Amino acid sequence: MEAIAPAHGTATLLLIAAAAVAVLLFLIMKVRLHAFISLVLVSLLTAVAAGIPLALVPTALTSGFGSTLASVALLVGFGVMLGRLLEVTGGAQVLADTLIGRFGEARAPFALGVAALLFGFPIFFDAGLVVFLPIILTVARRFGGSVLYYALPAAGAFAAMHAIVPPHPGPVAAGTVLGGDIGVVLLVGLPVALVSWYVGVYLVSRQLGARIYVALPDLLLGPVNGGGSTDAPTSDVDGSTGTGAGTATTTETRPAPPAFSTVLGLLLVPLVLIALNTVLTTLVTSEVIGEGNGLVEALQLVGQTPVALLITLLLAIATLGRHGRTLSETTQLLDDALGPICSIILITGAGGMFGGVLRASGIGEALTGSLSGLGMPLLLQAFLIATALRVAQGSATVALTTASGLIASQAEGLHDVRIALLVVAVAAGATVLSHVNDSGFWLVSRFFGMDEKTTLKTWTVMETTLGLTAFAAAVVLWPLSGLLI
Template sequence: MTGEWSLLWELPTWGLLLVAAGSIALLLALIIWGRIHAFLALVIVSVLTAIATGIPTSQLVTVLTTGFGGTLGSVALLVGLGAMLGRMLETSGGAKVLTDALINKFGEKRAPLALSLASLMMGFPIFFDAGLVVMLPIIFTVARRLGGSLLTYAFPAATAFSVMHIFVPPHPGPVAATGLLGADVGLVLVFGLIVAIPTWYVVGHLFGGYVGRKYNIAIPDILFGAQNDESGDKFKSSPKLGTVLFLLLLPLGLIFLNTGLNALATAGVVSLEDGWVQVLRLLGETPIALLITVVLAMWLLGWRTGKPGSLVETIVDSALGPVCSIILITGAGGMFGGVLRESGIGGAIADSLDSLGLPLILAGFVIAAIVRIAQGSATVALTTAAALVQPVILTSGYNPVQLAAVVLALAAGSVFAGHVNDSGFWLVSRFFGMDTQTTLKTWTVGQALVAVVGFVIALAIFLVASA
């Protein structure tokens, strides 16, 4: 785009870095102290940054909408379809069916493991907040039946939802970073699971067992569950376990099929020009895979069980409202990235990183962690960090696996040490019946460990792919 016009003025490197630092500081100030919604704050800062760096007024709106629209193109479909699938599994009773089956399989002594496995599986399509709320009545029931601290059961399950939300598409953070950095969403999904599951084991299972023994948290008297609206009650059907597993594994299988065919084509085993390969690759594109799964869920959980089409439509529609804010925030993060790219700030950051000798993957992790600690939102932290390193990534010549590893490293930084400015912190604190100090000692420390362990695994993937 810059080939069609010129900046009104050229700032030196130090000037561009100063504008970058000022724009981030202003963004944090607007969100933290000004209490301005992150979407509005990102738009305001994008406009001011564009003006400060000399982008012509005649091109300003074009730059803003190009960055915004480009990000939404890769985010909105995945987040919307994932939310629809999660809502249907939630309201139909599929979560409870899956959890009961796992507890029966693993036994009461391994109930925390069973709850965590259910949370990992449900965490693929369901966001952290919604997933935790769905699981809480089940967690409380199990804890009351077996005894002991609530954290023994709740902390591993909450961590399972957290790692899936942080590292695995179609959740908005990794999807937004994938789009901004030009990574392959299928590879990010595959390696996201490779990062998420060991991270859960270290933090959720091992550290979770420690906090469960150290902090004796009683089960709250009031059970916090999913909202009991009339349509949700009518949609309940207690689907068979096989149906729930099929709907959870289908999109994974289709996406893996796409990734596998790409790998086979690279190895020369198949040709991407073959018609059957093109059809299978299309079915494995993430939006198509999720669309197929959502339609099948509407049939298996709704129409086939005799539920009227109007009820199915209401349930699906109810999933979209809560994710609109997330979609807009990620789009605004892409807008901010577009301004940084067109203004030349990205090149200045690249020169500075080179002079410091700080590896790009580490720099991105640190940036995401700093923004996360400062303002609380993992989505804002991840999109901000991805926007800042985007210009460097686009000229780095990284292979697809390296790009996926960078996305996951930034995602790890975006969850570092969630504390009192994070809505998830208060969700855990209130639902678990913990005071602020105890929540800081347990959840905040656990989230810091998730970030560190996740980054170490992502870095290992990056180094292996670089060899």
């Protein structure tokens, strides 16, 4: 739903937004009202208070809810079924063992982060996180300690690549709006993303993991020693999933786990298909390939993220699911995997509803409009406007594209490298302060079994350090880029 004409002044809209977030946190963290109910209730109250016409309030609510579910529900559903197959067949264990063998046990979190950086190049944040979930939890189960040690480096890697590096839609749209060269945006953004991940995510996650203990969730793996105790790993090196993986008996003879090449090949399928779609779409947009080519359109279709994950799941059923079990047993296994994610999907959709109401009410535009005329340096202005949009409405991609449009006139005539640095600054602002109006906040919270307070103390902090590190890199490189002019 498009933003309507604001019914209140900027100051009033900002007060409404601040009050909405405060009430939401109070209901969830103090009253202990279910997050799904709280999000829907506060979204309704915010829509009314912000002056959205009462006849349009249901549309404002369902528009944000539906658009978020449209992008998340299929990914989470297919991803969790794929993850369950990888877990029960020992595929996740095989991949985890191989990664750890390459990097060493002491650097297991680093290994997960590096793998996520590679896979995160073409794959969106939510899709990558879903696919990597069983691998993260398998490594966490094996070595114990707070799940933050393993979850944050991987999740932060997907977040960094999604926000800063083409071919993801946010940086591509920002670079296009600002009139830059997407190739230069990629060449500048990739090293900035890598450095920002290491400083703002990996090093920070080590500190957060040492200070805050988060037990291993049983979303895929089943309870561990009563729900999160890490006194002893329950995964065996030979690929079995141990006593906590939901098996009925530990004396059952299991088939040998799949080969590493099989598991890696399955994970590469969505990577290749999505990357191919991205390349073809770029070529069509730039008119290198003409529109209407049937083969190109077919390849673009199979490269759409939900379709790519569906194809991967079908291949996993054929290669892993029939490994020592009937198709009926595999179907039951997949059906059981869907139950625990119902709450995740609904809460994530409700988070999108809240962000959609904030956008439709004009709160985001009011906030950015008040910042755009303050006469501050362009790089800082880009960062603060994107931050304001991020805080106000939650979506990093919306913050990227909207902030870029607001500063586009000031970017005319800039060198491509400086435009790329502006994209980094906007992406940095669109990354910080992920909170309750961000659907990604709820995905991370529910996937890793964290309550809202813990998620704010961990994920929100890490997203903020990631964004601040990227902005600091842009500030350092800005004067150096003058040497190229």
